Amino acid sequence: MTTHKAHCLILPYPLQGHINPMLQFSKRLQSKGVKITIAPTKSFLKTMQELPTSVSIEAISDGYDDGGIDQAESFLAYITRFKEVGSDTLTQLIQKLTNCECPVNCIGYDPFLPWAVEVAKNFGLVSAAFFTQNCTVDNIYYHVHKGVIKLPPTEVDEQILIPGLSSTTVESSDVPSFESSPQSDKLVELLVNQFSNLEKVDWVLINSFYKLEKEVIDWMAKLYPIKTIGPTIPSMYLDRRLPNDKEYGLSLFKPMANECLNWLNNQPISSVVYVSFGSMAKVEAEQLEEVAWGLKNSNKNFLWVVRSTEEPKLPKNLLEELKSTCENNKGLVVSWCPQLQVLEHNSIGCFLTHCGWNSTLEAISLGVPMVTMPQWSDQPTNAKLVQDVWQMGVRAKQDEKGIVRRDIIEECIKLVMEEEKGKVIMENVKKWKELARNAMDEGGSSDKNIEEFVSKLVKEI
Numbered sequence: 001m002t003t004h005k006a007h008c009l010i011l012p013y014p015l016q017g018h019i020n021p022m023l024q025f026s027k028r029l030q031s032k033g034v035k036i037t038i039a040p041t042k043s044f045l046k047t048m049q050e051l052p053t054s055v056s057i058e059a060i061s062d063g064y065d066d067g068g069i070d071q072a073e074s075f076l077a078y079i080t081r082f083k084e085v086g087s088d089t090l091t092q093l094i095q096k097l098t099n100c101e102c103p104v105n106c107i108g109y110d111p112f113l114p115w116a117v118e119v120a121k122n123f124g125l126v127s128a129a130f131f132t133q134n135c136t137v138d139n140i141y142y143h144v145h146k147g148v149i150k151l152p153p154t155e156v157d158e159q160i161l162i163p164g165l166s167s168t169t170v171e172s173s174d175v176p177s178f179e180s181s182p183q184s185d186k187l188v189e190l191l192v193n194q195f196s197n198l199e200k201v202d203w204v205l206i207n208s209f210y211k212l213e214k215e216v217i218d219w220m221a222k223l224y225p226i227k228t229i230g231p232t233i234p235s236m237y238l239d240r241r242l243p244n245d246k247e248y249g250l251s252l253f254k255p256m257a258n259e260c261l262n263w264l265n266n267q268p269i270s271s272v273v274y275v276s277f278g279s280m281a282k283v284e285a286e287q288l289e290e291v292a293w294g295l296k297n298s299n300k301n302f303l304w305v306v307r308s309t310e311e312p313k314l315p316k317n318l319l320e321e322l323k324s325t326c327e328n329n330k331g332l333v334v335s336w337c338p339q340l341q342v343l344e345h346n347s348i349g350c351f352l353t354h355c356g357w358n359s360t361l362e363a364i365s366l367g368v369p370m371v372t373m374p375q376w377s378d379q380p381t382n383a384k385l386v387q388d389v390w391q392m393g394v395r396a397k398q399d400e401k402g403i404v405r406r407d408i409i410e411e412c413i414k415l416v417m418e419e420e421k422g423k424v425i426m427e428n429v430k431k432w433k434e435l436a437r438n439a440m441d442e443g444g445s446s447d448k449n450i451e452e453f454v455s456k457l458v459k460e461i
Helices: 016-031 042-045 075-097 116-122 135-144 182-197 214-220 259-262 286-298 316-327 339-346 357-366 380-388 406-418 420-440 445-460
Strands: 005-012 034-038 106-109 127-133 203-206 225-227 270-278 301-305 331-334 347-351 370-374 393-395
Touching: 005 016, 005 075, 005 445, 016 034, 016 075, 016 127, 016 445, 042 203, 042 259, 042 445, 075 116, 075 182, 075 203, 075 357, 106 116, 127 445, 135 182, 135 380, 203 357, 203 393, 203 445, 214 225, 225 445, 259 301, 259 331, 270 286, 286 301, 286 406, 331 339, 331 370, 339 357, 347 406, 357 380, 357 420, 370 380, 370 406, 380 393, 393 406, 406 420
Parallel strands: 005 034, 005 106, 106 127, 127 203, 203 225, 270 301, 270 347, 301 331, 347 370, 370 393
Antiparallel strands: none
16 A cells, blocks of 8 residues: 655646646656645546546536536636635535545645635645746736736836846737737736735746746746746656656547657658647637648648647638648648657657647757747747747747738748758757756756655645
């Protein structure tokens, strides 16, 4: 029988992009003797194609067990009900787990759910906020929380120096973006409220690594007990210290793994453009058409993830064009793929990405240069960091209609894969890949922070 040193209850926000990094952090804790229980919502668990077997899973309720946020009449209704029902069901779960051989002594929670801190305090538990975005983006939300800047920013706001971006000009297109609507206003409020009770927590964990964001981490560490614990991707792609940890183990979609990998195996080294806009982005039909023609005109081989819900947006004649391209072994269009295995493959030469933070961290960790097409939320800031701070890629700029045109896409792909600037980018890519690996390896900055977290948890018992 395993004797655990401590027991951490992990409370994620019910989105795959939020759960995956928390799940990987949990695996690290578990490898160091901490018992882990992850508690997603019942509604989220119902949508999963695949669930991790390496950790214990319990469920709480968001008040909408049959459909989650889609069942709620509005975003405000959802987060209001989630706070009420979530607090009650989390309390019940903690009480239930007091009877296990190692009762819960810590709650690691997503700051989208700040009410979890109150529940933790009621039980006298250690609380750890786990930010799934990078520290620069968190810093922007902190400034909004303090009323120093607004989203979207005004011209005056653009003069403000943001730690982490102080060496470069910050434009309105570089900060988190949201459409103007009551729903998006509530989303901004949710993001800003991540800081509403952060002074009460024992730990603030950031899914990044120290050398990647040294300036902003040093600045934020003066305000909160910040520790970087990333990159939170499976160990076999980084330090290889967790045997068999090759997948997140959690998936909304079934990946077409064999089709993707068999096709990649027949492509020359560094010849393929991999294209994916993540699990959530809803890309306009006009934009998808421009991407298709940009890929075709670049004359590069491509692997393009077009989710089944997005495929009908592509014009039929264009689908036929793509299929003829694919028949010539120049391209492959799939509904989903095993992204880590794809990015690791030596045939990949470039990642055309929406620049979500998980995808960006994966590209950094696996050494893949990026062409970024950010859509919303934190993605424009991530794209700014990729191009101007880390110099690991280029941003494909939108026109006045908010569309990235085919000629721009073609130009950016060729710049990264053919031109002299691409060679400079590749040198930076290699540098950051090494630093990411070092951070998670034994004695690295993130590894030390995780060790410190575990040792403090054990002392709390």
